Amino acid sequence: MEEKTGLDRIFKPSEEIVAREIEGELILVPLTAGIGDMEDELFSLNETGREVWKKLDGRATLRTIVAELVAEYESGRNEIEEDVSGLVEELVKRRMVVEVV
Amino acid sequence: MSRYVKRVPSANADLWRLKGPSLVRLDIELTERCDNDCVHCYINRPAGDEQARKRELPASRIKSILGEAASLGCLNVRFTGGEPLLRKDFEEIYLFARKLGLKVMIFTNAALITPRLADLLTSIPPLEPLEITVYGMTPEMYESVTRTEGSFAKAMAGIGLLVDKKIPFVVKGAFLPSNSGDVEKLEEWAAGIPWMDEPPSVSVFFVKHARRDAAKNEMIERMRPDPERGVDVLARNPKKYVTHLKSFLTRFAGGADDRIFSCGAGVESCSVDAYGILQPCLLVRHPNAVYDLEKGSLKEAVEIFFPELRKRKASDPRYLKTCAVCPLRGFCEQCPAKSWMEHGTLDTPVDYFCEVTHVQARRLGLLQEGERAWEVADWASRLDKFSEAEALERLMAAKKNKGD
Numbered sequence: 040m041e042e043k044t045g046l047d048r049i050f051k052p053s054e055e056i057v058a059r060e061i062e063g064e065l066i067l068v069p070l071t072a073g074i075g076d077m078e079d080e081l082f083s084l085n086e087t088g089r090e091v092w093k094k095l096d097g098r099a100t101l102r103t104i105v106a107e108l109v110a111e112y113e114s115g116r117n118e119i120e121e122d123v124s125g126l127v128e129e130l131v132k133r134r135m136v137v138e139v140v
Numbered sequence: 141m142s143r144y145v146k147r148v149p150s151a152n153a154d155l156w157r158l159k160g161p162s163l164v165r166l167d168i169e170l171t172e173r174c175d176n177d178c179v180h181c182y183i184n185r186p187a188g189d190e191q192a193r194k195r196e197l198p199a200s201r202i203k204s205i206l207g208e209a210a211s212l213g214c215l216n217v218r219f220t221g222g223e224p225l226l227r228k229d230f231e232e233i234y235l236f237a238r239k240l241g242l243k244v245m246i247f248t249n250a251a252l253i254t255p256r257l258a259d260l261l262t263s264i265p266p267l268e269p270l271e272i273t274v275y276g277m278t279p280e281m282y283e284s285v286t287r288t289e290g291s292f293a294k295a296m297a298g299i300g301l302l303v304d305k306k307i308p309f310v311v312k313g314a315f316l317p318s319n320s321g322d323v324e325k326l327e328e329w330a331a332g333i334p335w336m337d338e339p340p341s342v343s344v345f346f347v348k349h350a351r352r353d354a355a356k357n358e359m360i361e362r363m364r365p366d367p368e369r370g371v372d373v374l375a376r377n378p379k380k381y382v383t384h385l386k387s388f389l390t391r392f393a394g395g396a397d398d399r400i401f402s403c404g405a406g407v408e409s410c411s412v413d414a415y416g417i418l419q420p421c422l423l424v425r426h427p428n429a430v431y432d433l434e435k436g437s438l439k440e441a442v443e444i445f446f447p448e449l450r451k452r453k454a455s456d457p458r459y460l461k462t463c464a465v466c467p468l469r470g471f472c473e474q475c476p477a478k479s480w481m482e483h484g485t486l487d488t489p490v491d492y493f494c495e496v497t498h499v500q501a502r503r504l505g506l507l508q509e510g511e512r513a514w515e516v517a518d519w520a521s522r523l524d525k526f527s528e529a530e531a532l533e534r535l536m537a538a539k540k541n542k543g544d
Contacts, residue, residue: 057241061161061213066148068215068241072265079243079267079308081148081215083155088145129145
């Protein structure tokens, strides 16, 4: 994971999805084909996912995001780092975020 | 299962932890014009009706309505008509809706699906199957309904493009005097469509014209089957029919009262007509039940106007004596839209639909010949005694007797 995304890397939402906040839920609606396993699927993020997603703004590195979350939450740095890396890995795999280079 | 990302299937079930948005689905009639001229259609105007075209909402206004719908949390929009693909700006409107994060359902006859549109639907999928009306499996049968030469070939070419590109769609039919012989063939053909989990729904009991066109209404009345014959069509697969009706009876029987809107119209969904008038559903166009979006907002309509509308009570004396106390109310097609189309009111009972419901109840053994449901005192015990097996046996015997 560390090699794949690296904490100094920066990500932003992909243009292949539309992220919508509705009634406290963060819903990712595929825009292009092949995002979902079925053509009519939507996706929602859990609480951890929502907090990380809001910070994936195309400017902050994952390291900055982890530091901000460590300051905001009581969980340990390792756990938060694992959450951020795990989520980003999954979002990259699903083409929901892209790396800013 | 992922730790962070949850997949939500199309029904949007299990999406909301607390409550869902005030508007979940919006239907938009992009036009009342159509390239077909179907004998039973409740809305269509000629494709070349310039007067109607000029009155239609421009794309810019449709986009602003879509934007407002999305801001209210709407997830699904259905583009219907008339034939929505007649609009030259259809692709622009479609793309705009998809980029707002809306799932789009397109209700079409498929004749205007071009390779270019099929490419667009492939690269930017609508996320809902298209719904396509198919009125017969030969040009003769199909065009006896559409009254448009060449329409069968065009529809089949459009459907062919969808099949080639693997764009999901489902089909619907209609049982009319001229095409009744093709219903089985339609079902056989539809069984080969990979996205059809069930046989196509087939309209049988047609509603009258949404703009209350007297000449069209005469024709629609002629297309309506006699209730007994219509129920034969509904019950053509007796087992499925009984199971379906039983679930309906379990859920809806017995709950009548004097509210006009006992259906779901205006609850989490509503419809915009081609000219910007918001309706609680696609069919209710009574001037006292609609909302002019030029004079207000979608938000106000959804959060204030429709909830108030739904509190209205019926005043028609016949409705109060019959529908308002009928145990079959939830299972009957009587609704404010049907009253509007048939009588120009919101609560006048529609005898045709009442008779259809009574025929069905008799077939199930819930009513005897001559009984009216609202006069039955021991309804609860009749429901308790209802036997799915006996009803099925009765239907199978009737089918055999008729040689269907």
